[in-house]
Amino acid sequence: MSETDKVLIKGNYAIAQAAVNAGCQCYFGYPITPQTEIGEYLSGKMQELRRGYVCAESELAAINMVIGAVSTGVKAMTSSSSCAVALMQEALSYAASDELPVVLVNVMRAGPGLGYIYPAQGDYNQSVYGGGNGDYKIIVLAPSTVQECIDLTYKSFYLAHKYKNPVILLADGLLGQMMEPASFGEYPYPEIDNSSWALTGAKGRNSRAIYSCARDEKKQIEHINHLFEKFELISKNETSWEEFETDDADIILTAFGSMTRNIKAAMKVLREKGIKAGCFRPITLSPFPHKRINELGKQGKDFIVVEMNMGQMFKDVKYAVNGESKTELVNRPVGEWLKVEEIVSAVEKITEKSYAASI
Amino acid sequence: MEKNFILAGFGGQGILLAGTILANAFMLDDKNVTWYPCYGAEMRGGTVNCEVVVSDTEVSSVHKQNCDYALVLNQQSFDRFINNVKTGGTIVANSTLVSEAKPRNDIQYVFAPMGDLANSLGTSKVTNVVSLGVLSSVIDIISKDALKLGIEKVLGEKKKDLLPLNIKALEAGAELVSCAKL
Numbered sequence: 001m002s003e004t005d006k007v008l009i010k011g012n013y014a015i016a017q018a019a020v021n022a023g024c025q026c027y028f029g030y031p032i033t034p035q036t037e038i039g040e041y042l043s044g045k046m047q048e049l050r051r052g053y054v055c056a057e058s059e060l061a062a063i064n065m066v067i068g069a070v071s072t073g074v075k076a077m078t079s080s081s082s083c084a085v086a087l088m089q090e091a092l093s094y095a096a097s098d099e100l101p102v103v104l105v106n107v108m109r110a111g112p113g114l115g116y117i118y119p120a121q122g123d124y125n126q127s128v129y130g131g132g133n134g135d136y137k138i139i140v141l142a143p144s145t146v147q148e149c150i151d152l153t154y155k156s157f158y159l160a161h162k163y164k165n166p167v168i169l170l171a172d173g174l175l176g177q178m179m180e181p182a183s184f185g186e187y188p189y190p191e192i193d194n195s196s197w198a199l200t201g202a203k204g205r206n207s208r209a210i211y212s213c214a215r216d217e218k219k220q221i222e223h224i225n226h227l228f229e230k231f232e233l234i235s236k237n238e239t240s241w242e243e244f245e246t247d248d249a250d251i252i253l254t255a256f257g258s259m260t261r262n263i264k265a266a267m268k269v270l271r272e273k274g275i276k277a278g279c280f281r282p283i284t285l286s287p288f289p290h291k292r293i294n295e296l297g298k299q300g301k302d303f304i305v306v307e308m309n310m311g312q313m314f315k316d317v318k319y320a321v322n323g324e325s326k327t328e329l330v331n332r333p334v335g336e337w338l339k340v341e342e343i344v345s346a347v348e349k350i351t352e353k354s355y356a357a358s359i
Numbered sequence: 360m361e362k363n364f365i366l367a368g369f370g371g372q373g374i375l376l377a378g379t380i381l382a383n384a385f386m387l388d389d390k391n392v393t394w395y396p397c398y399g400a401e402m403r404g405g406t407v408n409c410e411v412v413v414s415d416t417e418v419s420s421v422h423k424q425n426c427d428y429a430l431v432l433n434q435q436s437f438d439r440f441i442n443n444v445k446t447g448g449t450i451v452a453n454s455t456l457v458s459e460a461k462p463r464n465d466i467q468y469v470f471a472p473m474g475d476l477a478n479s480l481g482t483s484k485v486t487n488v489v490s491l492g493v494l495s496s497v498i499d500i501i502s503k504d505a506l507k508l509g510i511e512k513v514l515g516e517k518k519k520d521l522l523p524l525n526i527k528a529l530e531a532g533a534e535l536v537s538c539a540k541l
Contacts, residue, residue: 180418181386336422337422
């Protein structure tokens with residue numbers, strides 16, 4: 001990254017400009033704090049570039065407009081926040097079944113219900129397990145820095161089109177609102193050929209239809225098996241994570257998104273205090289790096305999951321560890337991120353307790 | 360080395376912009392830096408603040424309980440953040456709107472009539488930039504020249520005509536407090 005192309009930019013604006021660079025042709029959205037800057041930025045930019053922008057009448061309309069747009073093979077997205085993303089779950093289930101490259105950015109705020117505008121990480125389950133009906137899977141990417149807001153926005157468009165699968169970019173209010181130096185570079189992925197399925201008018205070819213209505217049980221079974229085989233492939237190819245100092249670690253602090261910064265700082269403090277801590281963070285929440293976590297568990301490393309919800313990712317870590325080592329949760333439901341000192345003292349309490357239990 | 364700033368004032372005093380300039384200055388100085396605003400129901404006339412963290416290595420956390428330096432432009436902000444300054448830290452206050460009381464004896468105080476100076480330059484709108492000038496004269500980790508680059512970057516080509524006034528405000532602010540760097 002050269003120094004000259006570095007800009008100090010908000011996560012929200014970074015996501016918006018990255019979408020532009022990725023070739024997003026249409027944006028549909030409805031304002032909601034803490035992600036309104038995405039729509040604000042694109043309202044001007046898309047017009048300038050003669051691309052599509054609609055401030056929709058509701059979130060429900062916005063996500064269905066995205067479905068319409070991506071059906072024609074173009075790149076399109078919407079962005080929203082927690083309680084409004086809840087309104088979009090039906091459409092996500094449709095998009096997953098229709099195999100459409102929908103890109104949805106969720107800049108999480110506090111829930112449940114209307115909640116409030118301060119940051120939180122309470123939509124892990126909503127994103128990873130989905131609020132829509134039926135068996136389907138979404139690709140979920142969790143950026144931890146403003147630079148990653150850019151990199152993973154690029155990746156969202158690429159993966160959505162590569163696998164014809166909806167992608168959620170799961171950011172949070174802190175990341176959306178904060179500024180940090182970052183650089184855009186160019187969209188690094190190849191363009192995907194959509195000509196075999198996109199609805200582009202049937203002139204000179206047989207007509208096509210995209211629909212999720214299944215009147216034939218056998219075909220529906222085949223379809224769902226196909227969706228899950230596809231996701232197996234996605235798991236194999238695209239599961240990604242980051243590890244810090246896990247080699248000699250006794251305990252591994254685990255977090256996703258912008259909390260990663262805090263656990264890395266806590267790791268350093270703990271190491272100074274003689275506790276061998278490492279860090280692990282999934283970049284793809286779905287597919288989740290089960291296999292790697294299990295390997296680390298088998299090496300006897302305990303996991304402490306730090307998150308801003310009631311333990312949503314904790315369940316996945318526990319499932320991945322599968323009893324090979326201990327798993328503990330350090331959390332707060334919503335609001336101010338757990339501070340480095342708070343994480344350190346919580347970890348110290350846990351390690352003291354487990355030491356006491358072992359003698 | 361990691362240091363953090365809280366900048367606070369009335370909505371409309373340009374405190375988020377001051378933080379943005381400061382953060383840009385650090386970025387141009389090749390430091391790791393983050394800027395995080397209070398966001399939400401704040402409105403013109405209410406208090407608004409942002410936090411800037413600068414570090415030689417990766418910033419440890421964006422939002423902290425206490426700060427090394429507080430820059431406050433009104434009384435409400437002084438009252439709200441005086442207890443969030445770390446022992447040995449510094450609070451830099453706009454004495455045009457903040458009374459010169461020193462309720463704690465474990466921190467350092469800098470009072471300067473930033474608002475009055477801005478008015479004498481023709482507009483109270485540059486109080487924020489004056490305050491950055493004051494800040495640069497009393498602490499070591501940010502220089503006036505770095506802030507100049509920050510202002511240039513933030514104004515960009517579009518608002519280049521505002522550059523001379525802002526540089527003047529920065530210079531005047533830097534000379535406002537005669538004491539040497541703390």
